[in-house]
Amino acid sequence: MKILVGSADFDAGAEIRALARASRGVGAVASFVGLVRDANEGDTVGAMTLEHYPGMTEKSIAEIVGEAQNRWQIADATVIHRVGTLRPGDQIVLVVVASAHRGDAFEACEFIMDYLKTRAPFWKKEATGTGERWVEARASDDAAAARWDEDGQSDRKR
Amino acid sequence: MKVRVLYFASLREKLGRDLEEVELAEGATVAGLLALLRARGGAWAEALAEGRPVRAARNQDMAKPGTPLAAGDEVAFFPPVTGG
Numbered sequence: 199m200k201i202l203v204g205s206a207d208f209d210a211g212a213e214i215r216a217l218a219r220a221s222r223g224v225g226a227v228a229s230f231v232g233l234v235r236d237a238n239e240g241d242t243v244g245a246m247t248l249e250h251y252p253g254m255t256e257k258s259i260a261e262i263v264g265e266a267q268n269r270w271q272i273a274d275a276t277v278i279h280r281v282g283t284l285r286p287g288d289q290i291v292l293v294v295v296a297s298a299h300r301g302d303a304f305e306a307c308e309f310i311m312d313y314l315k316t317r318a319p320f321w322k323k324e325a326t327g328t329g330e331r332w333v334e335a336r337a338s339d340d341a342a343a344a345r346w347d348e349d350g351q352s353d354r355k356r
Numbered sequence: 357m358k359v360r361v362l363y364f365a366s367l368r369e370k371l372g373r374d375l376e377e378v379e380l381a382e383g384a385t386v387a388g389l390l391a392l393l394r395a396r397g398g399a400w401a402e403a404l405a406e407g408r409p410v411r412a413a414r415n416q417d418m419a420k421p422g423t424p425l426a427a428g429d430e431v432a433f434f435p436p437v438t439g440g
Contacts (some may be wrong), residue, residue, distance in 0.1 A: 232440055248439065249365055254416035279439060291440055305410060311440060319413070319432075320439025323367035334367040335409070335436035 199274055201259045202253050203250060205282040206290050217296045221273035221356070228303035230296045231312050236286035238333070240250040241326040248281045248290070251319035255279070269309065270302040277310065279320065309346055316343040357382055357427035359389070364434035367410065370403040374421060380425060386412045387421035409436050 200217075210231050218227050234246050241345075263275050276294040284290060293310050297303040322333040361378050368374050380389060390412075394404045404410055412419045413432040427433065 212370065250439070251362070251364055251413070251416070254413055254432070257416050262379070315440035317418070318439050319364065319434060320436050321435065322438045323365075332435070333438045335438050339440075 199260065199261050200277070201256055201263070202278045203252075203255050203259070203281060205280060208278045209282070210292055210294075213278065213292060213294050217274055217276050217294050218282075219330050221296055223298050224296045225298050226303040227294060227296045228298040228307040229292065230307055231289055232291040232311075234284045234286050234288045234290055238324060238326075241324075241328070243308065243324050243326055245283055245285055245325040246290075247283045247323045247325075249321045249323070250279075250281050254319050258318045259314065262310055262317060265313070266306040266310050269297075270297065270306040272297040272302055272306050275306070275310065277314070279314070279318070280319055281320070289302060297333075312339070312343045312346065315339045357384075357425075359425055359427070359429045359431050361389070361393075362430065362432040364432065366435050367403055367433055370399050372399070384425050385421065386414065386419050386423045386425065386431065389425065390421070390433075400408075404433070410434070411436060 210229060214229055218224050237244055259277050263277060266272060266275065273296045278292040280290050293307050295303045295307040306355050316339050324331055324333055358377050359379055359380055361376050362372050363374055380387065390404055394401050411434050414423050414425065415430055
């Protein structure tokens, strides 16, 4: 498991190749890259600053990846999350999951993103033409994370 | 007993503070600490008012109002997270 939280940008291709080579029996790698949008709630976003809780951030991501390892057959995972000030189009987050088969890789990757958005202590502040504002948590993100706990969705797993 | 209290994001800005030590009675909980902070009035009463979406962590694990605190604990208060 590789977890990085910092201001540096990442090379998704290099991370995918590294993870695929690090484990035996890997037949699938799924990845997700999150970017800074140039608009939010009707306003043009000029910059976004990410604050986090050092220590708890890394710990909570490790717990989320650990939970994914309990639920799916995955060989290994990489999570990189940037902090500091970013511009529209910049990469914010990378999740890479390697497994024997694609089903586990796809689902574990989505699960890690859904949980990361609702459990890892990061906060976004946007700079728009009218000033700065903290991004509000979305109910749709809570719903996305909660569906992994619903009985009706449990047969999606494994 | 003393605990270390941290504030993040919009809460840190509203309270004008990121870190402090708070003296608590033995056996205090997260809810007890919140009530004590709220009793300071002003921005504290407003930002930490009941019903506001304030999250808490104890020693870097998510905590509930009833979570008991111990001397030397690190307690953090923050708004719902918005990473990813």
